[in-house]
Amino acid sequence: GENVEQHPSTLSVQEGDSAVIKCTYSDSASNYFPWYKQELGKGPQLIIDIRSNVGEKKDQRIAVTLNKTAKHFSLHITETQPEDSAVYFCAATSSNQAGTALIFGKGTTLSVSS
Amino acid sequence: DVKVTQSSRYLVKRTGEKVFLECVQDMDHENMFWYRQDPGLGLRLIYFSYDVKMKEKGDIPEGYSVSREKKERFSLILESASTNQTSMYLCASSVSPDNSPLHFGNGTRLTVT
Numbered sequence: 057g058e059n060v061e062q063h064p065s066t067l068s069v070q071e072g073d074s075a076v077i078k079c080t081y082s083d084s085a086s087n088y089f090p091w092y093k094q095e096l097g098k099g100p101q102l103i104i105d106i107r108s109n110v111g112e113k114k115d116q117r118i119a120v121t122l123n124k125t126a127k128h129f130s131l132h133i134t135e136t137q138p139e140d141s142a143v144y145f146c147a148a149t150s151s152n153q154a155g156t157a158l159i160f161g162k163g164t165t166l167s168v169s170s
Numbered sequence: 171d172v173k174v175t176q177s178s179r180y181l182v183k184r185t186g187e188k189v190f191l192e193c194v195q196d197m198d199h200e201n202m203f204w205y206r207q208d209p210g211l212g213l214r215l216i217y218f219s220y221d222v223k224m225k226e227k228g229d230i231p232e233g234y235s236v237s238r239e240k241k242e243r244f245s246l247i248l249e250s251a252s253t254n255q256t257s258m259y260l261c262a263s264s265v266s267p268d269n270s271p272l273h274f275g276n277g278t279r280l281t282v283t
Contacts, residue, residue, distance in 0.1 A: 057229070062212070065210070087268070088268045088270055090270065090272070097276065098277075099174070099260055099262075099275050099276045099277055100260070100272075100274050101274070102271040102272065105270060145212060145213060149268055155201075155218070155220050155226060156268050157203065157218050157228060158203075158215075158272060159215065159229070160205075160212050161212055162210060162211060162212035163212045163213075
């Protein structure tokens with residue numbers, strides 16, 4: 057089955073700096089890679105995703121890159137703000153005869169200090 | 171907006187009790203999921219369902235079962251609660267087979283004493 061590794065587990069940056077979170081996956085058949093942000097007391101929310109036919113995707117201050125050959129993908133946040141402080145999860149699809157489910161990394165706690 | 175509602179925010183149960191965690195979604199999604207979240211372990215898939223009456227095991231199904239009698243409702247059952255099942259439980263739903271996007275509820279914090 058799919059295995060997703062996520063690094064680092066914690067990340068502290070100054071406001072305005074960039075933050076990068078990296079994930080690797082094991083199943084070469086995976087074709088969908090979303091990123092979720094979880095704020096305190098809430099469930100995770102999708103912030104950006106990328107499919108295997110695309111190498112990079114941007115949405116304002118957030119970007120995701122995918123290297124299918126190396127089986128890794130990264131989240132880039134530029135010009136960080138205090139409200140970016142949260143736990144971030146990467147995920148990859150895992151398929152079998154039963155269907156498809158998302159397998160998540162262990163999460164990165166991002167702290168942005170002003 | 172999709173809404174996934176988990177019936178309890180906090181639950182405290184005793185060892186050996188049968189526990190029901192309820193989840194309802196309001197967007198007619200076919201696919202529903204139960205994850206548990208533990209510090210340092212991330213989100214781990216317990217069970218999922220792609221249709222009414224249908225269920226599939228995830229990565230950590232031991233000690234759990236599920237029920238999906240209606241499309242909008244997906245229940246997680248702990249047949250005999252144990253202390254190692256103390257955790258945050260997250261329900262999610264999606265319209266697409268590849269789970270894009272997955273909509274989560276706000277979670278149920280279960281403590282088993």
